[in-house]
Every structure is written in C-alpha cells, then in structure tokens.
Amino acid sequence: MTTAPTALDRGVDFDVARLDAYLKDWLGGADPTRVERTQGGMSNPTYFITRGDWRAVLRKQPKTVLPSAHAIDREYRVLTALQGSSVPTPKPYRYCEDREIVGTPFYLMEWLDGRIFNEFGTPGLARAERAELFRSMCAALAAIHRLDYRALGLGEFGRPGNYFARQLKRWSEQWTKFRRGDDDNPALDQMVRWLAERLPESETTALCHGDFRIANVMFHATEPRVIGVLDWELSTLGHPLVDLAFNSQAWLMAPDENGGLLGLPLEEMGIPSEREYLELYHELSGATERLTRFHQVFAMFRGAVGSAGVAARGDLGTGVLPDAARVGRHLARAYAKRGVALIEEER
Numbered sequence: 604m605t606t607a608p609t610a611l612d613r614g615v616d617f618d619v620a621r622l623d624a625y626l627k628d629w630l631g632g633a634d635p636t637r638v639e640r641t642q643g644g645m646s647n648p649t650y651f652i653t654r655g656d657w658r659a660v661l662r663k664q665p666k667t668v669l670p671s672a673h674a675i676d677r678e679y680r681v682l683t684a685l686q687g688s689s690v691p692t693p694k695p696y697r698y699c700e701d702r703e704i705v706g707t708p709f710y711l712m713e714w715l716d717g718r719i720f721n722e723f724g725t726p727g728l729a730r731a732e733r734a735e736l737f738r739s740m741c742a743a744l745a746a747i748h749r750l751d752y753r754a755l756g757l758g759e760f761g762r763p764g765n766y767f768a769r770q771l772k773r774w775s776e777q778w779t780k781f782r783r784g785d786d787d788n789p790a791l792d793q794m795v796r797w798l799a800e801r802l803p804e805s806e807t808t809a810l811c812h813g814d815f816r817i818a819n820v821m822f823h824a825t826e827p828r829v830i831g832v833l834d835w836e837l838s839t840l841g842h843p844l845v846d847l848a849f850n851s852q853a854w855l856m857a858p859d860e861n862g863g864l865l866g867l868p869l870e871e872m873g874i875p876s877e878r879e880y881l882e883l884y885h886e887l888s889g890a891t892e893r894l895t896r897f898h899q900v901f902a903m904f905r906g907a908v909g910s911a912g913v914a915a916r917g918d919l920g921t922g923v924l925p926d927a928a929r930v931g932r933h934l935a936r937a938y939a940k941r942g943v944a945l946i947e948e949e950r
Contacts, residue, residue: 608638614648615640615650616706622638622705625704630657638650647678659712659714661711662709663705663707663709664708665916677838679698694713695712696712718822719821720862721862723816723862724858725817732827732873733827737875739829740817740850741880745884746887747811747846748809748843748846748890749889752809761839766805766808766842781914788935790939790943791907794903795904797946801897807843807892809840811846812835812846813835814836817862818861818862819832845901849905852903861937896948896949899945907939914927915931
C-alpha cells in the first residue's frame with residue numbers, strides 16, 4: 604500500500620503533496636491524501652478527497668477567474684449560514700485563501716452519499732418515484748425562499764437597489780466580455796433589448812440559489828428526496844421568481860439543452876406538467892406573485908450568458924469540461940433561442 608499522496612485523475616491540476624501537508628497539519632494522522640476529480644460542474648473545479656476513513660469534497664476556483672464569477676467564498680458563507688435550517692445542504696468544513704495549497708482559494712465540505720441526475724428526465728427511475736422526486740425538488744426550492752435570510756446573518760448578502768436592473772446590467776456586461784463578435788448569438792442581444800424595456804418594480808426579496816436545476820440537487824441514494832442543494836456560487840438576495848423561472852426552464856428546453864423535458868411524454872413518465880409544478884411551488888412557498896413572461900425570458904438570458912462564460916473559459920483553455928467551448932456555445936444559443944421564442948409568443 605502506498606503512503607504517498609495520490610492524484611487518481613489526470614484532471615487534478617495541483618500538487619497533491621501540498622494539500623496532503625495542509626490536511627495533516629489540520630487533521631493529524633498519517634493516512635495519505637487521495638484526490639479524484641469529479642465529472643460534473645462547468646464552473647468551479649470539484650474534487651473528492653479521501654484520507655483513510657475521512658472523506659470530503661473540495662471546491663476551488665479555476666486557474667483563470669473571470670470577473671464576478673467563481674465566488675467560492677460566497678458558497679462557503681451561505682453553506683455555513685444554512686446549517687440547521689430547513690434547507691438540506693452539505694456541512695462546510697474549512698475555507699482557505701492560501702493560494703500556495705492548490706493554486707487558488709478553496710473550501711472543504713461534507714461528502715454526501717446520494718444520487719445526482721444531469722437530466723430532468725431522470726432515466727432509470729420508476730414513474731411513482733419520479734413524481735415524488737420532483738415534489739421534493741420543488742419543496743427544496745420553496746424552503747430556500749421561505750428562509751428568514753436576515754436571521755441567518757445574510758442581510759447584506761445582496762446589493763441594494765432594483766434587483767432586475769442590477770442583474771441585467773451585470774450580466775449584460777458579462778456578455779460584452781464573453782462575445783466573440785457582433786454576429787455572435789444575436790438572439791441574446793434581442794433578449795437584452797426586450798428585457799431593458801420591461802424592467803419591473805418589485806420589493807420582494809429572498810435568498811436565491813441562482814442556478815437551481817436538477818444537476819445541482821443531490822437525492823438520497825434509494826429514496827426520492829433531496830439530501831443536499833449544491834453549487835451556491837451564484838446565490839444572492841434577489842427575486843425568488845427568477846429562481847423558479849430558472850428551475851422551470853426544464854419544461855421549455857429539449858433533452859439536449861441542459862437535460863430539458865420538452866417533447867418527452869411527461870404524464871407517462873410520472874413528471875408533473877409545467878403548470879402543475881408551478882402550482883406546487885406556490886402551494887409550498889406561500890408566494891403570491893406569479894411567474895410572468897419577463898421572469899422566464901430573464902432566466903433564459905441568465906442561462907445564455909452563463910453558458911457563454913463556459914465557452915469563453917473553454918476558448919482560454921481553462922474550462923472545467925474537456926469540450927467546454929463547444930458545450931458552452933451550444934447551450935448559450937439554445938437558451939437564447941428559447942428566450943426569443945418566448946418573446947415571439949407575446950406578439
């Protein structure tokens with residue numbers, strides 16, 4: 604048996620010996636550190652860490668950090684605040700700003716044993732199990748929005764001012780940096796113009812996940828219930844209906860567009876319709892405001908720009924996925940196409 608720290612995956616892009624020394628200083632013991640790169644995620648590199656019987660998950664920034672992205676410090680802060688709340692999350696262990704350890708700031712958190720589905724269609728599940736699984740996912744989202752974020756110490760987790768105006772400005776600036784030319788994804792530009800003319804006024808504020816989709820939710824290994832909401836990089840204080848719109852994009856996108864549901868026999872599969880899912884959310888959250896076309900287009904806009912960011916990192920050679928440029932560009936165009944389709948339906 605080897606006693607040296609080990610990288611089990613070629614995707615590990617840091618010196619495991621440095622992490623091993625850090626963990627020995629913190630945890631003690633002589634067990635070697637083993638590191639394995641996970642397959643999921645398109646933004647922050649994620650690794651499984653093992654030292655004897657001790658296991659953890661490490662989340663770090665990529666080597667090249669784009670402006671206002673990869674906010675793992677925010678992830679760690681919100682995970683810490685949510686411990687003991689009604690929202691299931693992994694336990695955060697430690698945050699480290701020292702870049703000498705793995706090349707960037709990172710944090711360690713609990714390793715949950717469960718199931719992650721990259722497709723909303725959840726292949727391999729029985730019909731009855733799917734129905735319960737979707738209910739549990741919806742309940743987790745509603746629980747996030749019901750939280751008293753001030754009591755959790757997150758009263759300053761977001762900036763003051765109109766949330767939609769602030770977000771449109773921020774993500775439009777991101778798109779300006781990501782785009783490859785004026786002819787790159789004109790449908791996304793059309794969404795920006797449409798949204799800018801229709802910014803709503805709303806004082807409703809809640810803790811928002813920012814990227815609530817099925818791939819960022821872990822389910823129990825054998826039961827159709829959520830045991831952990833993951834990937835809080837984009838979390839902030841904002842309008843809860845944007846979270847809902849992003850989550851319910853699944854019903855508006857095809858299976859090859861981030862694992863959507865469009866075109867699948869939902870009733871036969873045991874998956875609720877879009878209307879049923881939205882009604883369930885309102886029942887569980889107690890929200891009185893209803894999802895509008897603006898919220899839906901806004902969510903498609905956010906998804907398109909985020910995917911363009913994935914493509915930009917792929918072009919730089921710093922993407923988490925081996926084919927990040929292709930995947931990111933495909934999704935950016937898919938989101939923009941669906942957003943424009945929603946706009947056209949209004950005419």
